Amino acid sequence: MQTDIDPRSLIGRKAFDRDGAKIGTIDEVYLDDATGTPEWAAVRTGLFSRDAFVPLEPSTFADDILRVPYERSLIKDAPDFGVGRHLSPEQEIQLYQHYGLELSASPESPAPPPEDRSFGRVAGEED
Numbered sequence: 001m002q003t004d005i006d007p008r009s010l011i012g013r014k015a016f017d018r019d020g021a022k023i024g025t026i027d028e029v030y031l032d033d034a035t036g037t038p039e040w041a042a043v044r045t046g047l048f049s050r051d052a053f054v055p056l057e058p059s060t061f062a063d064d065i066l067r068v069p070y071e072r073s074l075i076k077d078a079p080d081f082g083v084g085r086h087l088s089p090e091q092e093i094q095l096y097q098h099y100g101l102e103l104s105a106s107p108e109s110p111a112p113p114p115e116d117r118s119f120g121r122v123a124g125e126e127d
Helices: 072-076 089-098
Strands: 014-016 022-032 038-044 051-055 060-062 065-067 119-123
Touching: 022 051, 022 072, 051 072, 051 089
Parallel strands: 014 065
Antiparallel strands: 014 022, 022 038, 022 119, 038 051, 060 065
């Protein structure tokens, strides 16, 4: 995903799966505390008011829509950690495993070991 996008501009935007099916609306964006890079979005699926975490990389954001390159069923089956707090390193690892992603370094700097990474959030409304 483009790194020059203000994470707050994603809040309230619609998210769609790889087949063009609507997933829901972005509630929050989670930043890597070490790099400040947006890494995860919490998408309100509408199913029992649940938020599903989706990776922002390799997703794309264009025309005010987040397109997530995974099937809707995989997204809805993502681990549910609730929203409103940091993702722990263990939760991050679970999400990476769920989506079949590798925990890797960003091009700008090496990634800290998983136990040193945490993810803060950019909320859609004041805390």
